[in-house]
Amino acid sequence: MTQPATLACGKLIIMSIDNHGEDLRRVTLAFPEADTSRASLLFCPFPSTDMTKLRPKAESQGEGLDGGYGWVLVGALFVSTSLVFGLMRSLGIFFVEFVQYFDESAQAISWISSTGLAAQQFFSPLGAALCNAYDTRWVVMTGGCLAALGLILASQATCLVHLYLTMGVISGLGWGLVFTPMVATVMANFTRRRTLALGLAFSSIGLSSFAFNPLFQLLVELYTWRGALLILGGLSLNIVPCGALIGPQRRSKDPAKVVSESGVSCASLLQRASSYLELPLLFERPYITYTLAISLLNVGYFVPYFHLVAHSRQVGFSEYQAAFVMSAAGATDILGRIASGWFSDLGHFRLIHLLSVWTTLAGVFIMLLPVSSLSGSYAALMVISMLYGFCSGALTSLVFAVVPMIVGVERMMGALGLLQLIESGAGLLGAPLSGLLKDITGDYTASFMVAGGFVVLGTLTMVTLPHYFSRKDPPPPKSLSPEDPDKGLHAELEQMHSSPSDMNDPTGEVTNNRLPEDTYS
8 A cells, every 4th residue: 555645845755564554665755835735746646566666776676775684695695606616616536537437538538528518608597596586595505406416426426428317417517507597686785885795705706616626535435436426415515505595586477477467379478488598688688798707718718627737747746746736726715715705896997907817817828828837847837827826816706796886786696697608618629629629739738728828718708898988987877667556656756856966865865856766676
């Protein structure tokens, strides 16, 4: 129900009360005394479901909190990312074991990890669409179960095809249902400290890389690779309680009601799918340019995590020395994520510019990895690996923090899903291409050179973004569905108030001559 609007002392007060008697929103509009008659446009009743949209956008999406329960979600993202990308980065320990056990080429073995990475990114839009349609909590919990199931089944594999299907497709599907929804949930709970929150959460990837490499090596020695994968499957089940920490989310319409109202025609189903997946983003040049840049980055970004251990052992270092190289890179990765998040939120530089700097440095250090080990110096390899770890960690949170700057917060979930989908092809290409170059040349020098080149090429693509050389971020495009029932009301309010001055009432009411643009969600 809606309480009738009242007009007193040149002010129009609109109050909406839901069925439980809760005051959902109170909006006070100031009018010049001579123009109070123009307020009659707003005396029509509004349904209570529509009036819930009068809350500020930040309030409806959980933005602007920058604390409280949002930090609990950061902790959940911390654990879940360590069990997704931290585990994925440490699969290089199994690379050598698979080559020896199955007697296959490096290229064929590389397809295992590449299939998992590509599946995680390919199924990310599915995870985003399911979250837009249903409850994010259950989507993430289901993903955790699938990730664990794939690793458990992989422990019983008898050929490479079994590993492609289990560690690649099944676990990759689970990772896709976990990562993007968790990231979008955390980003929706922060504004000013968004990059720092992501940096803290993503620091678990570096921490887990530091811890998992020696741990996995020990598990392989104690239980063979089959027993190690079985243990990793049980460890991945910890993603389920992380998903349970996500609170239930309010959706504008229940999917079943949408079907009953719009019918079940093919056109209506396609329209719903397009809405959930945010497919119109594919026709916007800034988003496509940025996605292409990240895809090129993705070709070379994971190559050191897949092949640096094998490269270290090839040049003569022991198993534990090779594993510790990745652990050292993981340690500096942690520092890079936190330092980058803190510095980025200071606001001294645009996020896209900082991302370009870290991406360029990461590409250069990837190309220096084989050069540092040509002399057989373990110290040189350690230093370059640590520098690469710092830069690769620093750029990670920025990759996601830039997305709402380009598409807006409302379309962030779908934008992250599509970004992961498009770059999945690049992720699928990176490790096998590196393995192929190793099979052709006999070592990993060309592999790392090409991988670093792709990362630098991604930076050059970012330079072509609109307004890249501007000192301030352009406003993100506004997205408003033509079926939005508040669109007409918003237009009427814009026409009624022509004064550009805005002032906020200290009581918490919105007292303006013109409603702010973010009043409606």
